[in-house]
Amino acid sequence: xxxxxxxxxxxxxxxxxxxxxxxxxxxxxxxxxxxxxxxxxxxxxxxxxxxxxxxxxxxxxxxxxxxxxxxxxxxxxxxxxxxxxxxxxxxxxxxxxxxxxxxxxxxxxxxxxxxxxxxxxxxxxxxxxxxxxxx
Numbered sequence: 001x002x003x004x005x006x007x008x009x010x011x012x013x014x015x016x017x018x019x020x021x022x023x024x025x026x027x028x029x030x031x032x033x034x035x036x037x038x039x040x041x042x043x044x045x046x047x048x049x050x051x052x053x054x055x056x057x058x059x060x061x062x063x064x065x066x067x068x069x070x071x072x073x074x075x076x077x078x079x080x081x082x083x084x085x086x087x088x089x090x091x092x093x094x095x096x097x098x099x100x101x102x103x104x105x106x107x108x109x110x111x112x113x114x115x116x117x118x119x120x121x122x123x124x125x126x127x128x129x130x131x132x133x134x135x
Contacts, residue, residue, distance in 0.1 A: 005082040010120050011088040014113055017075060018122070023071035025064040030057045034114060034121040042109065044129045068098040072107060084115035094129070106130050
């Protein structure tokens with residue numbers, strides 16, 4: 001079930017833009033992030049952590065050199081908003097494309113967006129791959 005309302009649309013649009021720019025290796029992906037000193041990106045793999053826009057730009061330069069392309073498909077988003085801050089939790093799959101095919105992994109993302117000069121920008125991106133185990 002897709003969430004409804006303005007906050008859900010804002011989060012869905014931000015997720016779609018980020019996923020598309022990542023998949024297409026679009027250098028303007030960095031513009032999706034805030035200029036705030038404490039803007040943070042934490043991916044699901046060891047070492048995927050960047051704080052500050054210059055470090056985030058370097059993260060994406062490295063990611064665009066990977067032999068795979070990544071985007072996401074979301075099955076659900078929970079979102080809340082207070083004034084110019086929006087936070088959400090999304091659950092779905094990371095879609096990893098490489099020759100000769102495609103692989104999907106469960107993926108979760110929590111994020112914070114802030115309205116800055118009329119544009120919603122990422123303040124926090126925190127991705128994770130849920131681990132299933134025997135307990």
